[in-house]
Amino acid sequence: MQRKELRALKRIYATPTMRRIAQDNKLDKPIVYKYSWHKYTYSTKYDMMLRCQSRGSILMIAVFFPDDVAKGFKYPVYEIYCNPKGCEYITRERNPEDGKEIRWTNALVFNLERIDTIRFFDYEPDLKIRKRTIWQNNDGKKEIKQFLGTNMSGLEGLIEYQHRCKLYSIKKAEEKEQEPWDEELALTPPVLKGFERWSKHEAMNENFIFYESIHSPTGYCSYCEKEVPLIKPKRNGEGKCPCCHKKITFKLRSKIKGLRTRAISTSCIQRIEGGYVVRTFEVHSAYRNATYDKPDWSFIEYQRTFMYSDGRITTYEYETYKNKYLRFCKQESKLPYEYYNRKIKLYPRNLSLLKKSVLRNSAIDLWPILPYSPAKYLYVEKGNPAIEMLAKIKLFGLAKEIIKTGYDKNLLNQDETELAKMLKIDNARLKRLKNMTPTLVTLKWMQYEKLANTIWPDDMISEFGQNEIEVSELNFLPKPIKYMKVYNYIRRQQILSGETFKQTFITYRDYYCLAERNKWNIASTQISMPKNLEQAHMNAILFSRGTSIKNQTEKLEKEWPLCNKILPDLKKYECSNNEYSVVAPVCIEDMVREGIALNHCMDHADFYYDRIQQREAYPFFLRKTNQKDMPWYTLEVEASGNIRQKRTTGDNQNPDLEPAIPFLYEFMEHFKQVMNAEEIKQGIKADKKRKEEYKKLREEQKKVWHGKLAGQLLADVLEADFMQTI
Template identity: 25%
Template structure:
């Protein structure tokens, strides 16, 4: 029977859970750094934190506090510590997962986690085990409870999850997390979990608990693991966002859980080619959406990394035509790296250009890259023509408003997009980016030039609402004093005056 209360859960665990086996595991695996402690000046022995024993010291003239050395017994690298100088700061912590068979029912597996701390109260030999979580896995399901660190009481959980020691109460915790897989291998034989394909999930470390919980609830997951879909289950257990809601665990068969019937070649490919969980999720989504193309082709032609683009492409053409087209380009040696994106861009360009989308030569062109480029040029051209039209409509008013000459300088109003592009190119600044805002009247651009060379770029102004927002020269340099004098005049006569007039 699955235990229901904290008392019932505890009956499955040893009353003294810190066994020799657990201690050995912790000594060898739970800490990443080891120390050699010298208790008092002139001691002939030191305490090694790995050996957990006093070891003889050879030459103690060289044994400085914090020196790196090796333990003469275990030959491990250790940091030397003089205990009389204080070792409070090196309190070492770990969080350990340990498995065992239930002491009450040999068919059940238990797992217990501990916070392990050493060197407490400046005592090199001190080590403390504080129990944290308790898990029981039975034939009929799984139970979990943990000890609330504030109230020191047992809390039963609704679902099975793994607690990370750094969360919540232990915020900022920096110890090591160690999972005793060997203890699991010893606990699992002769339990219902023996044939759960658990070996496929040992690389998930503590997350393997979530696999057991899934298996306890939905034993059909075993079949998944055995037909090559472990990577998919891992994505699901790892809470991969794409994997959410893709699998229907209420289904009892593979077809029901996946939402379609995978073919044998597909399952063979999933296992053999080591297809990642993320890709398998996309495979399921594509196949569920009615795509008839099988996993080996989907994988080989890069479909499993481009699902969003594919969804948009599918609005233009059916999936099988897409694959046929892709294969044709491949045969012609024209299949480029970003095929899906380029193709989608190409199709999206064809519509505004007014091409006949029912024509096969338009939908499935040879030399896609070339056609895509042509489309882009045509669209840019068209857009520039439209913008130039707008600029020429604004031009007469702008000339009347801004044209001005005094002393050695004059202003010139740009007449078309080409003027702005040339200005940006000659002065190495970014006025070329302003073509559309200028054309649409969101801002005004006026060139400042030497009266002697009115055709040569010199400075560029952006004017908006009677204010000079910026005035930049070569490589964005600021105006000189002389130019500022001119600008002030220009402002007075061309910007301020008119506004006053309008106000009257």
């Protein structure tokens, strides 16, 4: 319907009869309706007045309101134009006083501003009573029903028609959206012969032998699909089929009701016009009512990814379309969603044929286990030729790491066509790399070796690479660094200490930095590389704390002058029962004594004192009630009352803390009960700051360098130690 043509149609105006009825619209006595806790009061007979006339193929419905008509306004507020042949409608809103056009809208009649509040759309009164509040002559009601082809008449007929139009327009929009999908999905060829059987047998992880009793001479093998000799079966025990030699589980036939295998995913790649499609299926079997020889197989396709030679990629998932029905729906992401912990097994039997055409430049057939889904692997491999080349020389570990890190121009040179040059090394080093189990760090050591124009032993490069110790991590040493000498020293100390190579390296780095901070003569080999690293490391720690408690306290008091003013206020949070007590320090000296006694960092780590001054977190001492003077555990309590850390000797947490956990929850409850309004605000601020700190630590991938938790992410350790009340 064209608005220009609709404006040219003959108008409908209010009649004298309508004006007379509108002027006499008041009820003698208002009607009151109660519905639930609502109360409705009506003092008029009619809420709305309708007139309708046909204009060729258009039905024109004029909507008036009694208040406007009573004032002598002849123009309708709304003009609704209905075209049954086109299954469409549109509404023009006008000013009832002068008839000027305000706007056009496609809103349903009960969503129009002045209509949605009338009592016709209230839950109460009864529908029959509500119908009487709409004035329209009987001929007009019948015309709406007849012209629009509805079951209802009058306003109800108009509502029915508009709903029909809405459903029709939605259907047309959905068909328009789905049309290109169906065209592309139609390119999918039939399922490969043998793929379904391969998925149900070769790809399945679970096979069974079903037996009648332990005295039966034979049992039914789910893989062989026949009776096989039975050898010492044990219900739910594992064994091997004497025929197919597959690993099986013994199942008693009378006890298999409800037996169902775990679902697995299998994929096949099929050629299509201009490219190929990767199809993924979910497969499982169910044995119900002892039907051991006729399982219910489920073989359902849930994903298709179309990949074209021009680089276009489209993915479809079998899912509910707009909560209506199941079908393949196009996804916003061009690559398929990677389901958590779901490995996809690729059908290998047609890959040799595909290698001659669409997969001629891929090494997908060489991988024993793909690092990603086949579609994602093919996409990543196409953008990074080094992956294909590494797979062809069986360096799958290095290829997998490159896939997961993405293309790095500092690591690879994509402009080269030879693998060695692409990896920024030479052929001799590539040959050495093949004889190792290389990682990305191994490759970086090789690249640095080439830049340094030297040759280092393969054992050294391999050890640093396997332990993810990059060249830059040795920069704490003075230049020029003698890497071979450092490697040999760490290997010797590893044997002496019994620690891992990585942990020994961390200990050495920590020792060297402490020795440098202590202003020791690290130019001397006796100092920089002590005979017993573990003992030297401990001596360095003790030396760094060698100043007297008084000197250390004075130093901290000078640096953090507000701490001694804040700490006495913590006394109100102290808590105790028959077994445990939480004691608050009253000065910095108490904290220094605690740190030295328990050999952790409270006596020298600046961040504890900074958090006190910022009123973000406070120290408390967990003691046994009968030994309040003996240091046991140190707590760091957030200003919100939650416990951030709890540490004892050597910054550890031992099993003896477990019985005290319920008491710590009592302490946190007590802490929150005695907080004032200002302290509550500080707690909210501290909680927000802690979350931001954890997020930053996780982004920076910072790790714990020594102790029992060495190698773990610092954010994980802190979050695991965090305690809060509900």
